[in-house]
Amino acid sequence: KNEVEQSPQNLTAQEGEFITINCSYSVGISALHWLQQHPGGGIVSLFMLSSGKKKHGRLIATINIQEKHSSLHITASHPRDSAVYICAVIYNQGGKLIFGQGTELSVKP
Amino acid sequence: DSGVTQTPKHLITATGQRVTLRCSPRSGDLSVYWYQQSLDQGLQFLIQYYNGEERAKGNILERFSAQQFPDLHSELNLSSLELGDSALYFCASSVGQGYNEQFFGPGTRLTVL
Numbered sequence: 294k295n296e297v298e299q300s301p302q303n304l305t306a307q308e309g310e311f312i313t314i315n316c317s318y319s320v321g322i323s324a325l326h327w328l329q330q331h332p333g334g335g336i337v338s339l340f341m342l343s344s345g346k347k348k349h350g351r352l353i354a355t356i357n358i359q360e361k362h363s364s365l366h367i368t369a370s371h372p373r374d375s376a377v378y379i380c381a382v383i384y385n386q387g388g389k390l391i392f393g394q395g396t397e398l399s400v401k402p
Numbered sequence: 403d404s405g406v407t408q409t410p411k412h413l414i415t416a417t418g419q420r421v422t423l424r425c426s427p428r429s430g431d432l433s434v435y436w437y438q439q440s441l442d443q444g445l446q447f448l449i450q451y452y453n454g455e456e457r458a459k460g461n462i463l464e465r466f467s468a469q470q471f472p473d474l475h476s477e478l479n480l481s482s483l484e485l486g487d488s489a490l491y492f493c494a495s496s497v498g499q500g501y502n503e504q505f506f507g508p509g510t511r512l513t514v515l
Contacts, residue, residue: 323500323501324501326503326504328506334490334508334509334511335506335508335509336492336494336506336509337404337506338404338503338504338505338506341501341502341503343501381445383500383501388433388435388457388458388496388498388499388500388501388502388504389435389447389450389458389460390435390445390447390494390504391447392444392445394444395444
């Protein structure tokens with residue numbers, strides 16, 4: 294069992310739909326990253342959060358430390374949102390990231 | 403553009419060879435992290451440097467080594483290459499050595515033939 298579990302692994306949506314990607318982890322963490330990886334391979338940091346909620350444009354990330362769970366929401370999805378979304382956690386020992394397996398999102402026009 | 407640069411973008415080499423991957427962190431960042439992304443293992447942490455000193459080690463093979471120089475750029479050296487070393491290698495940088503946001507470079511795609 295991975296330390297960081299994401300669901301779903303694959304997701305196909307129609308343009309305009311509201312999308313939720315979930316991330317669960319097994320032990321206490323210091324912070325959690327949501328990352329986006331496009332087909333070209335580059336990785337972009339979307340959010341880093343350790344409590345509560347953050348919003349950037351159409352993206353919203355939430356974290357519940359007690360339940361060891363985080364969600365990434367995309368409102369009014371667009372084909373350009375098609376990418377792999379990766380959850381990664383930082384444990385108390387330091388800065389290294391432990392990654393989930395990623396969620397491959399495809400948004401159809 | 404994250405401000406983190408990596409060279410080269412692509413590298414094709416043969417088994418048994420040695421290569422060096424280079425990373426320049428964002429201006430002001432003192433930590434550099436190296437990650438490997440392969441098809442079967444996903445993204446894995448290799449090693450972290452902070453201000454020239456090794457801070458944490460992950461699943462890094464003995465054939466691999468890294469260092470961070472006084473100007474804060476870092477190099478990852480891979481030797482006695484095997485087919486299974488073919489992967490995307492990313493470096494990331496952050497301001498501090500703990501839980502700061504990390505910014506990723508574009509990656510180096512290594513193909514070992």
